Amino acid sequence: MKIQKPSRLAVNSVTRRSALKGLGAAAGASAVLSAAPGFVRYSQAQSSEPIKIGFQVHRTGIGASYGRWYERVTNAAAKLINDEGGINGRMVEIVPEDDGTDPKRGAEVVEKFATRHNCDVAFGTLFSHVVIGSAPAAGEQKLPYFVVSEGYHVASGGLNRYVFQPGITDVRQQISSMAPWVSQNLGKKVTMVYPDFAFGHDHRDFFSKAIAAQGGEVLELIPIPPTESSFTRYFPRIPSATEVLYHVMVGPGVLTFVKEMGEHFGSNRPEIFGFIDSLEAVDINSPGLEFLEGSHFWEAYPRYKQANSSAHDALYRKAVGIDDSGASTADPKDVSTASHMFGCWETLFTIKDAMEASGYQSTADRGKLIEAMEAITTIAESREHPQGEKLFNGKIHQSFGKQHISKVAGGRLDVVHTTSLEDGFYEPEADYTTQAL
Amino acid sequence: MSNSVSPRALVLHLGVLVILFALQFVLPPYHNGIAARIMVLAIYAIGYNIAFGYTGLLSLGHAMFFSAGMYGAGMSARLLEFAAPSAFFVGVICAILASCLFGLLALRTAGVAFMIVTLMFSQAAYLVILYFNNVTRGDEGFVIERTLRQIGGLDLADPVVRYNAAFVLLAVCLIGSLYLVSSSTGRVMIAIRENEERTRMLGNNIFAYKLLALTASGTVAGIGGAAYALLFGYTGAAFAEIQYSILPLLWTLVGGAGTTLGPILGTAAMFYLVDIASEFTSAYLFFVGLALVLMILLLPKGVLGTVREKFVRWLP
Amino acid sequence: MDLGPFLFLATLEGLVTASVLALTALGLSLVFGVMRVVNVAHGEFYMLGAVIAWFTAATVPGPAAVSFLAAIIVAPIAVGALAAATDWLILKRINYNPEATIVATIGLLYMIQQATLTFYGPDARPVEAPIVFRIQFPWFGYSGYKIVVIGFAILVLALTWAVLTRSKLGLLMRATQYDRETAQAFGIPVDIVYAGVFAAGAMLAAIGAVLIVPIRQAHYLMGGEALLLSFIVVIIGGLGSLRGTIVAALFIGLSDGIISVFFTPILAKILATLLVACVLILRPQGLFGRAPG
Known part of the structure; x- marks a missing residue:
């Protein structure tokens, strides 16, 4: 430093x-x-x-x-x-x-x-x-x-x-840095499913802008009310021309959300790109999540230990008590x-x-x-x-900082792309240092 | 409107207010700040008590009146850069309108149906705040600029100013509620609570009295909301959620529904119950729950309700 | 997706919600109808049903169907026992005073929630469905288990209906509901009826929860929504009307789903919420309640 x-x-x-x-x-x-x-x-x-x-x-x-x-x-x-x-x-x-x-x-x-x-x-x-x-x-x-x-x-x-x-x-840089990779590797026609509150609106606003800059477009926005606990009825809103489904959910309903998405699509699904928030603290090998195989997630910190992980990562995992799969060493069902x-x-x-x-x-x-x-x-x-x-x-x-894109393969998440710091840069809109202490 | 506040009741209330005012000179900083927060929330409970405790209108939707005051004040500060006095005024007007209009619709129902109608409207109000998130900032809410939180050159964020601002508003609402419930109007309200049919047969316009009670109740709740926004600098949809409709009900019941001082006591008791229990255990909610159960077994009418029943019959 | 299939899907989803809601609301309706108290902790009994189902499924070895079967027996019994104890230890002692009951059950809600958080944790945990198959309609795929849920809920509802209307047990309950004092005078053990009703109400909620848990997981905060929706259903249906409760559950489940086909999600929620309010403003006694006076 x-x-x-x-x-x-x-x-x-x-x-x-x-x-x-x-x-x-x-x-x-x-x-x-x-x-x-x-x-x-x-x-x-x-x-x-x-x-x-x-x-x-x-x-x-x-x-x-x-x-x-x-x-x-x-x-x-x-x-x-x-x-x-x-x-x-x-x-x-x-x-x-x-x-x-x-x-x-x-x-x-x-x-x-x-x-x-x-x-x-x-x-x-x-x-x-x-x-x-x-x-x-x-x-x-x-x-x-x-x-x-x-x-x-x-x-x-x-x-x-x-x-x-x-x-x-912050979410703005996370989202902005995802758009180039998504448009180049997964598709340009995106449908977004996000929670209808501020966190989701950041995704809506910043990703729409970033994907447009890449020559892509958002076909449909599907905001989910925060009080919702079942999601199936929202999936028909996904247009059939969708190449990439972009999802981000938070809260106790996340596992239901991902499972119901699987039930809706079956084997015939578009490319799926999600923020790991949709599955934080959830085992990706939970029953019903098999359809995620081959889909991609944003990760800030790889949940699964990577082949090229640093010694720092090893020390950190040991200190906080998580194993190479990102679950508690005391209870492998307790996912971090x-x-x-x-x-x-x-x-x-x-x-x-x-x-x-x-x-x-x-x-x-x-x-x-x-x-x-x-x-x-x-x-x-x-x-x-x-x-x-x-x-x-x-x-x-x-x-x-850097962001990672990981692919679900063989029941684990492996990093396939890491962004550069510059990918997330934006013009600062404020200056706190001018405020009095 | 004949009023019949008994001298000893007036002395009691003024005495409580003197103690509340004097507390700021002896309380350590933490409890000083907390007292300001409790007084603002107690205003909300006082408002709730007018409808529930005195008129028997069990509402599960008062969060919409609290947030009408809060958003009226907060939005006018955020979008129109209104300073505290005018923003407060806007907040109170919003609460008056919200409670009056809502009362016109909801008071067609009574009892359990009234509970659900209030619940539904309040939930709709919460969702509307989320729906117009581009102006309300949805669930995340927004901070009110400190430069706008001034009143006559006094900074509302300053602990001394804040304490006294909260105190003045509480004093006005408490004395106001005392006079209301002791007036002839108040006696009709209580009569409606006790026996609506008989009160109707005595020639009273029940609907008009209920509307008046609900509007007064919603307005006081809105004063609490507007004060919260301006004194503490935050406005957010969390305050419009169902949980914030249940809280004043709980505070009122704990302190004693239908007693003027009960809401203040209940708000303070619940606050400190949570605050103290959380210092001893991370499972503090369990003990808060247990305390509530034990309290209600010992004092089924709330603290002051039971005190009135058993000892001090004249308590208003 | 075209409008037709979309509506069909929304209807299916609405039916799943409605069938579980009918069970939970029926439980609340019993308590509300017979005992005249609002049990704020009703949603927590529902949540406990789901959580106990998870524990049971995790403990009982064997295929998913076996452990699920164990869960649907164990969870309601455990929850029912807790409810009976609550009635005896708390509600009876405050003489079922409506206001005191609200405070006591809010206290109970805090205790159950915190105990669950401490011993079960904050995560949503899945229980495997006893039967897994996917129905592929021409337009979309659908979980077969959800159809099973609808069927099972109808079965339980029919059973409850039979008990309430055809058995001596139901007669005792109805007698107590109409007039507690007279019932007592006629030698009906009112105390036991009350404890039984409170337990039965909680058990119905628990059964609903066990059915839903393979779809929506068990989470320590899931009781809030269940309580609200059940409460709404009971009032919309009309107090004390069994038929009303079931019709209202269908109405709430379906309207929420079908309105969401035509409007953006949050606008749909607002409209569905206001629809409920309007129904009550126009018909304060509920759909099947008798008008007062």
């Missing part, structure tokens, strides 16, 4: 610590990370209190499948950080609070982190409505708030300077949310880096932490960032 010191900070407060940090940063990306334990020695005369990271987790409500895995990954990352000396010589304490996957409770929990638990930062939210509902509270409490949500909400500029999404890419949960791991390490770069000591240094975050530019593939290299845009508080 390369960290450019914000100039204001450098002028005002060049301490021995930050100078050393600056040198360390200049020395190169992963060198700093692996040297992190060594830096602990420079941390003198400081609080031995733990650094408290408020963890806003979906333990109940519709996000619970994801929340459980977010919690496992977060605890694993915190353990690794603590085993290696913590952050700035202080242990990390994860303070979990359930938000019930509800924006009202989410905002209350963020306030609780700031005013009751006295947390240094808050972290970990997935569902967009909870992120957006909680963001005002984070801004008002001046509590840095790191989300792992995929939503375009952070990058759109609609939130505030205290909200970051460094550990996971691989393409989302890695974001918790990466985000925690980014918080660590930014805290170390800014010489973070106490909640009074939150402003410095924000500036250190905004100064991040590149994030190298490493043990701390096993998903791959990323570019971080400090103006829109969003990182950009």
Whole structure:
């Protein structure tokens, strides 16, 4: 990770610590990370209190499948950080609070982190409505708030300077980077099935635009009401001229959705391209999913260990307790949310880096932490960032990364294409750094 | 409209308000912030209680009135850049219109049919918010600019301002509901709850009284919604879901339906029940459920309802 | 797809929904009709039926048909026992006060949901259908098991109908429903009838859930929708009318599906929802209820 010191900070407060940090940063990306334990020695005369990271987790409500895995990954990352000396010589304490996957409770929990638990930062939210509902509270409490949500909400500029999404890419870049491959390899006439709420609308808007840029077209849009639990009656809307069926669903109905899609098509199906969200936490070998053989999925993080997987991947899988098939080592029927949960791991390490770069000591240094975050530019593939290299845009508080397209073959998912970072680039529409701290 | 708020009832309510006002000077920051939230939600419960507790109109659709206030305020701030006072006004107008128009239709039914009609309209309202997602931002909702959340130069996001804004609104709604239920109108409302047929035979226009009660109830609920949007800066479809129609029913029943102070007590009790239980166990909902069951076994009419029945007969 | 086949498909889907809904709603209707209380936890009994079906299917070895058969016996019995215990431990003690019952059953709902989340987990888990075949119509393919569900539901409904209208048990229930005090005076063990009705209502919901679980999986939040739809069906049908409940289940199941053929999905939902409201505004006593007075 390369960290450019914000100039204001450098002028005002060049301490021995930050100078050393600056040198360390200049020395190169992963060198700093692996040297992190060594830096602990420079941390003198400081609080031995733990650094408290408020963890806003979906333990109940519709996000619970994801929340459980977010919690496992977060605890694993915190353990690794603590085993290696913590952050700035202080242990990390994860303070979990359930938000019930509800924006009202989410905002209350963020306030609780700031005013009751006295947390240094808050972290970990997935569902967009909870992120957006909680963001005002984070801004008002001046509590840095790191989300792992995929939503375009952070990058759109609609939130505030205290909200970051460094550990996971946003849907806009994910979708835009899929269109070229889909149009070149699967077909140009696409029908989209998506949930009729904001997450689905991002897919609708960004993919329609991206496929048009490739000379393709969307034949039919099929939004599914969020209250729906059976889907068969929506499939007849798929026009027969459809070459590619693009699907993305979330929530408890996903397995029903995919199964009913199979019943509808039988063996006579168009090409199918889906976002893995449609099958997160679901075994692709579940009865009724045989028809998916040969279809393709977007994945942020390959669920199944790949032949060319890095040593970082192996370490990450071991630490969070998933096997080579992306299921829990304790229970092979317990399938992970691989393409989302890695974001918790990466985000925690980014918080660590930014805290170390800014010489973070106490909640009074939150402003410095924000500036250190905004100064991040590149994030190298490493043990701390096993998903791959990323570019971080400090103006829109969003990182950009690689995406994978995997094919279902022989009851597993194997990567057939990996996009470049540039495939997902778009013109930033906001600049949080102009907002007051 | 003769009013007959007994002096001791008035003293009790003013005393409660004085305590609520004074609490801000002694509460630590966390509980201070929570108190502001509880007061706003309690406004919603007070509104609900007017229809359910005093008039016997069991509605399962009050989320639509709460969100009428919330979206009226939120949308006018987002699309028209209305500042807090005018946005609040728009929210309240929306709630008045929504509850009055809805009442005209739904009050043709009664009892269980009324429950379902309210439920259905409320669900339709929720779906309409989703349907027009290009302006409402659907389920994701939207943040209200902090620059618009100002009132006379005071920042509503500031904890002190927020506490007192919530307090003033709560005070107005509480005293308003006290005067309403103690008035001759209120006595007819209660008579309808107790025996609709007899009240009709006494020459009262039941429909008109019910409509008035429902409109008052929906308006107060909408005040809660508009206040929530402007004080906490978020508007989203989650607040229009069925769950948010059940919550005020629960809060009211826990505190004591048909008591003016019950909704405030019930809202605070349920909030702290969840908040405290979740600190001890991740399975906190189980204990919240258990607490509800035990409470209802001990205090079948809610806390204040039982207190009134057994000890303080004059409680309004 | 052409309009004809599309309508045919929507009708089939509507029938599947309607048949399971009829079972669940009939359970609620019994409780509502006889005991005059709204059981907010009814949907949770349904959910428990599905979850217990999953546990049973996962424990009982052998082919899918055998474990499914075990599930459809075990799940309703277990759920019925829990419901009877609830009645005896809670509802009886609050004297079936309608308002207190709402709070108590909301509490029960929280407890059942959290216990399921803790012991079963947040994932939707599949149960294998006892019979797997695919019917290929000229225009689309369809799951054969869904047709089986419709048939089985009709069987259970007919059985319930027979018990309610032809047996002594049904007579006792109806007597209690008309007038609790008089029934008691005539020596009908009202307490036992109430516990039995509460258990039977929950068992019907559980049977519906076991039937649906191979189609829609077991998930700890699935009870909410079941409760809402059953509740709507009971009121639309007219309180206490068995025939009304079944007709209303058909009406709700089919209208939702068929309207969705002609409108975009969410608009269809809005219209279907408003249709229900309009029916009640025009006929507040429900389709088969008797007008008051």
